[in-house]
Amino acid sequence: MVSNKVLVIDDTTVVRVKVREMLPPGNFDVMEAKDGVEGLNLIRQEKFSLIMLDFLLPKISGWEVFQQIQSQPDLKKIPLVIMSGRKEEVTEKISEPFENFEFLGKPFDQKQLIGAIKSAMTKAKQPRQESVPVATPNGVTPSADVGIASSGDEIQALNEKIAKMQAEIDGLKKQLAQVVTFIKQKIK
Structure with missing residues (x-):
């Protein structure tokens, strides 16, 4: 039984097919849109479990589709993955950290x-947050839009992320050692 309806909005057929093939079989009903207009029409017609959005699209850009999604309370609850081969295109419009979506750089593998x-x-x-942080041309985020983490839950979540990252760093250091x-043994 299909449990998750996924929308892939990308102007490249190869990417749309690749996403469809990489998802576990049987769990996903994948719908495709080749541009921002088609994507927005599908978003308005269907109820999706996930939206995968290319940032650079014809007709209506991924940035404009993102803004439409974020402006509607029922749509902004849908998990969102923004895809791009150039992360700087995304960070010009949306400052990091990306709190309301996940970024996926192209090309990507199944993992x-x-x-x-x-x-x-x-x-x-x-x-x-009520507002989405937007990067200005000089790369500085206006403080009114930052949404500074002030509650204990947000601070705890950040501390958990830090601990997880530290554990990953420690693991990488061990692997490097x-x-x-x-290599030293092979050189001898």
């Missing part, structure tokens, strides 16, 4: 896709 979807689903369950040891 990265699944990870981005899981992360987007987690982010969609988090309480939302093992590689260095291995």
